[in-house]
Amino acid sequence: MTTTSARKAEQSLAALLAPDILDLLETExxxxxxxxxxxxxxxxxxVAEALPRSQIPVLLAALPSDRxxxxxxxxxxxxxxxxxxxMSAQQAATLVAAMTPDDRADTLEGIDEExxxxxVDALPAETRRQTEQxxxxxxxxxxxxxxxxxxxxxxxxxxxxxxxxVREIARSGRREAMNTLYAxxxxxxxxxxxxLRELLAAPxxxxxxxxxxxxxxxxxxxxxxxxxxxxxxxxxxxAIPVVDDRERILGVxxxxxxxxxxxxxxxxxxxxxxxxxxxxxxxxxxxxxxMIRKRAGWLAILIVLQMFTTSVMQGFDSELTRLxxxxxxxxLVMSGGGNSGSQATSLVTxxxxxxxxxxxxxxxxxxxELPTGLALGVILGAIGAARVGLAQAGFDxxxxxxxxxxxxxxxxxxxxxxxxxxxxxxxxxxxxxxxSMAGSMxxxxxxxxxxxxxxxxxxxxxxxxxxxxxxxxxxxSILVLGRFMS
Amino acid sequence: MTTTSARKAEQSLAALLAPDILDLLETExxxxxxxxxxxxxxxxxxVAEALPRSQIPVLLAALPSDRxxxxxxxxxxxxxxxxxxxMSAQQAATLVAAMTPDDRADTLEGIDEExxxxxVDALPAETRRQTEQxxxxxxxxxxxxxxxxxxxxxxxxxxxxxxxxVREIARSGRREAMNTLYAxxxxxxxxxxxxLRELLAAPxxxxxxxxxxxxxxxxxxxxxxxxxxxxxxxxxxxAIPVVDDRERILGVxxxxxxxxxxxxxxxxxxxxxxxxxxxxxxxxxxxxxxMIRKRAGWLAILIVLQMFTTSVMQGFDSELTRLxxxxxxxxLVMSGGGNSGSQATSLVTxxxxxxxxxxxxxxxxxxxELPTGLALGVILGAIGAARVGLAQAGFDxxxxxxxxxxxxxxxxxxxxxxxxxxxxxxxxxxxxxxxSMAGSMxxxxxxxxxxxxxxxxxxxxxxxxxxxxxxxxxxxSILVLGRFMS
Numbered sequence: 016m017t018t019t020s021a022r023k024a025e026q027s028l029a030a031l032l033a034p035d036i037l038d039l040l041e042t043e044x045x046x047x048x049x050x051x052x053x054x055x056x057x058x059x060x061x062v063a064e065a066l067p068r069s070q071i072p073v074l075l076a077a078l079p080s081d082r083x084x085x086x087x088x089x090x091x092x093x094x095x096x097x098x099x100x101x102m103s104a105q106q107a108a109t110l111v112a113a114m115t116p117d118d119r120a121d122t123l124e125g126i127d128e129e130x131x132x133x134x135v136d137a138l139p140a141e142t143r144r145q146t147e148q149x150x151x152x153x154x155x156x157x158x159x160x161x162x163x164x165x166x167x168x169x170x171x172x173x174x175x176x177x178x179x180x181v182r183e184i185a186r187s188g189r190r191e192a193m194n195t196l197y198a199x200x201x202x203x204x205x206x207x208x209x210x211l212r213e214l215l216a217a218p219x220x221x222x223x224x225x226x227x228x229x230x231x232x233x234x235x236x237x238x239x240x241x242x243x244x245x246x247x248x249x250x251x252x253x254a255i256p257v258v259d260d261r262e263r264i265l266g267v268x269x270x271x272x273x274x275x276x277x278x279x280x281x282x283x284x285x286x287x288x289x290x291x292x293x294x295x296x297x298x299x300x301x302x303x304x305x306m307i308r309k310r311a312g313w314l315a316i317l318i319v320l321q322m323f324t325t326s327v328m329q330g331f332d333s334e335l336t337r338l339x340x341x342x343x344x345x346x347l348v349m350s351g352g353g354n355s356g357s358q359a360t361s362l363v364t365x366x367x368x369x370x371x372x373x374x375x376x377x378x379x380x381x382x383x384e385l386p387t388g389l390a391l392g393v394i395l396g397a398i399g400a401a402r403v404g405l406a407q408a409g410f411d412x413x414x415x416x417x418x419x420x421x422x423x424x425x426x427x428x429x430x431x432x433x434x435x436x437x438x439x440x441x442x443x444x445x446x447x448x449x450x451s452m453a454g455s456m457x458x459x460x461x462x463x464x465x466x467x468x469x470x471x472x473x474x475x476x477x478x479x480x481x482x483x484x485x486x487x488x489x490x491x492s493i494l495v496l497g498r499f500m501s
Numbered sequence: 502m503t504t505t506s507a508r509k510a511e512q513s514l515a516a517l518l519a520p521d522i523l524d525l526l527e528t529e530x531x532x533x534x535x536x537x538x539x540x541x542x543x544x545x546x547x548v549a550e551a552l553p554r555s556q557i558p559v560l561l562a563a564l565p566s567d568r569x570x571x572x573x574x575x576x577x578x579x580x581x582x583x584x585x586x587x588m589s590a591q592q593a594a595t596l597v598a599a600m601t602p603d604d605r606a607d608t609l610e611g612i613d614e615e616x617x618x619x620x621v622d623a624l625p626a627e628t629r630r631q632t633e634q635x636x637x638x639x640x641x642x643x644x645x646x647x648x649x650x651x652x653x654x655x656x657x658x659x660x661x662x663x664x665x666x667v668r669e670i671a672r673s674g675r676r677e678a679m680n681t682l683y684a685x686x687x688x689x690x691x692x693x694x695x696x697l698r699e700l701l702a703a704p705x706x707x708x709x710x711x712x713x714x715x716x717x718x719x720x721x722x723x724x725x726x727x728x729x730x731x732x733x734x735x736x737x738x739x740a741i742p743v744v745d746d747r748e749r750i751l752g753v754x755x756x757x758x759x760x761x762x763x764x765x766x767x768x769x770x771x772x773x774x775x776x777x778x779x780x781x782x783x784x785x786x787x788x789x790x791x792m793i794r795k796r797a798g799w800l801a802i803l804i805v806l807q808m809f810t811t812s813v814m815q816g817f818d819s820e821l822t823r824l825x826x827x828x829x830x831x832x833l834v835m836s837g838g839g840n841s842g843s844q845a846t847s848l849v850t851x852x853x854x855x856x857x858x859x860x861x862x863x864x865x866x867x868x869x870e871l872p873t874g875l876a877l878g879v880i881l882g883a884i885g886a887a888r889v890g891l892a893q894a895g896f897d898x899x900x901x902x903x904x905x906x907x908x909x910x911x912x913x914x915x916x917x918x919x920x921x922x923x924x925x926x927x928x929x930x931x932x933x934x935x936x937s938m939a940g941s942m943x944x945x946x947x948x949x950x951x952x953x954x955x956x957x958x959x960x961x962x963x964x965x966x967x968x969x970x971x972x973x974x975x976x977x978s979i980l981v982l983g984r985f986m987s
Contacts, residue, residue: 053716057736178701185702194680194697194739211680211697215664216671230539248764250543251757253680253739270756271737277760278734281767282851288774289847289959290840298852299862303869307876310844314933317840318881322888324832329909332825339822346810346967349832353839354776354803354960358796361775365768366784376785383789390793395804402808423815447800473775473959474840481832 029061036062040073047077056082060089072098075110084113087122093300096126099134108137117162117272120149124159149266157243158236160276161257161266170198170206170224174217181211195254197264198227204262205231233258236265243268244276245370284368287467288361290317290474317474323482331489337500340428340435341492344399345485348442351395352450352484353477359384359454360476364469367458377459381452388451392444399443400436407432430499438495445491446484453480515547522548526559533563542568546575558584561596570599573608579786582612585620594623603648603758606635610645635752643729644722646762647743647752656684656692656710660703667697681740683750684713690748691717719744722751726762731856733759770854773953774847776803776960803960809968817975823986826914826921827978830885831971834928837881838936838970839963845870845940846962850955853944863945867938874937878930885929886922893918916985924981931977932970939966 039047051059063071063086075083075098087095087110099107099122111119111134123131123146135143135150145163152158166184168177177196196214198207207227209217217226233256234243247255247270254267283293292309294301301309328335335341363380366372372380409422425432454476458468493500525533537545549557549572561569561584573581573596585593585608597605597620609617609632621629621636631649638644652670654663663682682700684693693713695703703712719742720729733741733756740753769779778795780787787795814821821827849866852858858866895908911918940962944954979986 055716055718055736181698182701185698211701212667212671215668215697230541232541248757248760250541253756270739270760271734274734274756274760274763277763277767278855281763282855285771285774285847285851288771289844291844291848297855297857298848299857299865299869303872303876306869306873307880310841310873311877311880314837314840314844314877314881315884318833318837318884318929321833321836324836325829325888328829328832332828335828336825339818342818342821342828343811343814345831346814346835346971347804347807349835350807350810350960350964350967351800351804353963354800355796357958357960358775358777358800361771362777362784365771369764369768369783371783371785379785383785383792386789387792387796390789391797391800394793394797395800398801398804402811443804472843474836474843474963477839477960477963478836481836485832 029058029065032062033065036074037066037070040070040077044073044077047074048079048082051078052082056085057089060086064090064094072101076106080109081113084110088114088118091297091300092125093296095122099126100130104130104133104137107134112138112142115162116145116149116164116266117160119146120159121154123150124154152236155240156236157234157238157240157257157268158265160240160243160268160272161236162269163266165197165256165264165267166195167197167199167205167264168223170200170222170227172223174214174219174221174223174226177209177214177223181214195267196223196227197231197256198223199264202261205233205256205258205264207231208256231256233262234268235260240276241280244273244280247273248277280368284364284469287469288364288472290314290472313472313474317478320478321481324485327482327485327489334489334493334500338429338492338496340425340430341489341496343423344439344442345488347399348439348446348488349481349484351392351399351443352446352480354450355388355391355395355447356450356454356476356480357473359388359451360457360471360473363455363458364471367462367468374459374462377456380455380459384451384455385448388448389444391451392447395447396440396443400440403432403436403439430496434496434499438492441495442488442491445487446480449483449487450476450480453483515544515551518548519551522560523552523556526556526563530559530563533560534565534568537564538568542571543575546572550576550580558587566595567599570596574600574604577783577786578611579782581608585612586616590616590619590623593620598624598628601648602631602635602650602752603646605632606645607640609636610640638722641726642722643720643724643726643743643754644751646726646729646754646758647722648755649752651683651742651750651753652681653683653685653691653750654709656686656708656713658684658709660700660705660707660709660712663695663700663709667700681753682709682713683717683742684709685750688747691719691742691744691750693717694742717742719748720754721746727766729754730759730762730766734763766854770850770955773955774850774958776800776958799958799960803964806964807967810971813968813971813975820975820979820986824915824978824982826911826916827975827982829909830925830928831974833885834925834932834974835967835970837878837885837929838932838966840936841874841877841881841933842936842940842962842966843959845874845937846943846957846959849941849944850957853948853954860945860948863942866941866945870937870941871934874934875930877937878933881933882926882929886926889918889922889925916982920982920985924978927981928974928977931973932966935969935973936962936966939969 036047036051039050063074066074075086078086111122114122123134135146138146149163166181168180181196194211196209196211197205198209200206207224207229208231209223209227213226232246232250232252234246236257236259243255246252252270254269256264257266257268258264279295286293290313292312294309363372406423407425410424414421425435457471457476461471462468522533522537525536540548549560552560561572564572597608600608609620621632624632635649652667654666667682680697682695682697683691684695686692693710693715694717695709695713699712718732718736718738720732722743722745729741732738738756740755742750743752743754744750765781772779776799778798780795849858892909893911896910900907911921943957943962947957948954
């Protein structure tokens, strides 16, 4: 049912359902909850977003609070924030109280601070305490990611006692998936882990200490969220316990949050690679002014850097005037270097993000990029030189295309074509090699200096290589063609 | 223990442990299994990879086969393939038989075909049948991703009967995490889902049909693996059942495989964005020749496209000769367009990958990019014009830097600086606007034509915009400065 094509049908289903829901809200709001109870909260959120903006709070008010809370969790951050800021603090508190602890904290992090405090103050005492505890951790840390719904038992429990405890908690209706049980030693420190399946398989009468796995992957509450994502991905975990410095369990970070982290980090990396300051909002929901601000910064820096090309051109303008044929290949040699640099940067920053390449590997990468860049340079150089030869051949043979003449007479313009071809070949070889090296080393330099290596954007590398590429091109031109600059 | 710093310690631990393991392998191979039994298979794989290459098979042979299989699953694909190709088909079959069904199929997909067939033939009958079934699905489909270890019960079962069945299966020692139970109706079709926790919380004596959730997210065995990833991420699932066209459950795709899919797809997108043909091997393990092949294709296409700039320069060479001041800004205006185009392409391809933007949204994106590009163009144009004014001011005031004179006298070179500044301003405004539009629309055009929108690489967009940008620049120059071309 939920295959690709069915999914498309479902998306339009949200649009199709919206008018019916709208009708119900006006005529029989009391029936909306029952009519929509079979929908997954993610789908009901889609339907809600397809309603007129003013009807969304009406729909939420028509749902039981735990259901409304679940729907709210699937809204875009911005819309969720707006809705919570519009209602009374008491209404908002009822909704966020019904959320899972980690989503509650994330939601409150995302709205106006003063408003968030009012909502927290209106929460029931125990929920407030728990929420305040979660809010003290930075959103980018393991503490900011974790939920506090976690099932732990003393390791001295028997399997039956543990099962009874799990049943109790499960029947109390907490919502977070709890498929893992953690064992605690007499000091309250984390001492073992057991999946629910293993608990069921354990021999009756056994002690938890005997059947739990003593080697538990864990993460410090202050660890970066990327570290959490890396551990969960590397060890194929569904959840990882988060501990304080005395190894007491504070919560668990679950794989669904980690997927969100991975997608967010990847989006940031792509934005940076494209030369855009990172932002979290979906592209279509970002305001135009905010969007311009995120993009103008890098573009302005790059154009100022790029101005060095103007200085280089001014520096060589007597050579250019004396041998105008040099001009023709300026864009070609510049872009060859920029493109090979963009390739190398994309590959190296991605390998760094995947932890495949570390700072200490810089020389290994350099030893790979040098022959790679040289080979690519020779290939592009040969193509460039062939183009020069072809233009001369076209002129010599008098080829035409439509009305225009095809080809170019280098001889007439003061230089033998063979030398121009040699010059283009050498320049592309040198510049592409340089581009690959510069593009691959820049992320290491940035990392070494304490910046994010992902800031080595394709446009940044292209700009650096443009300036250096022009210098290389003009210097080579003087060596190869200097005697024709009369 | 496994905080960021401890993790670093652990990584060097692999290097530290390797010599000890090497000693043991030579002196008392019989003790290696016991000495390493506390290590997570992922960590033991790290240790193994730090051994001399010839000792890795010796280590594997010293481990029980299920343990060796688990370690093998964490090796890089290439190394795993090599090792399996080196051993006898019988040895290899013993190892892969101990793997989870999905990893077994993936492993066999990754090695020499003839060899894989020999290994499959050497598998026990039931395992062989299961493996052959999995191997028939394309690796990029839900069928290629799924594992066949799945727990299902007739919906007519009572909670107690279901619990007994789960216990049986869990005690039989199958390795895949089974935290979810699927209910089947009388036709054997999927009719409900229940987590192990919910099963435990269910009232005694209840029927599965009454306590299972009837709305089950599912995916067709032929669906694309990206669709599986999208559903698991969107609905925060740990696993999703994979069904045939009669809704019978064939297996489940689990979240750990989905994380791998998300990372692979993302790596491909970054590679394409950087103008590199996608490849799966980690950067450092890719052979140099293969690497050159993956990069040369796009670079060669781009340089041929870029040659149109040479044609444009030839077409305008009389204007260039008559007004050499035009030359100075060629790299500047070209790169402004290329950079803004790279930004727009990165943002739009990422939004498409995240399903935030669809084909039908092209005009909404265009309506955003037009004002954004225009504003960015005005900002960059103002910076460019200021640079022209500053150079003239520097000349007029006789500024110097070291020995050199700073500044440039546009008047002396035949044109008032105000007009040059106007020309640069207009050109950057037009080209940056065009770059943003071209960069944002190209992914839509590619998608409409049936190509992967992610193929709209930053270098590709930059090249397209370079050629058009030069045309725009020269055309504007003739309009603004034509009367000075004497």
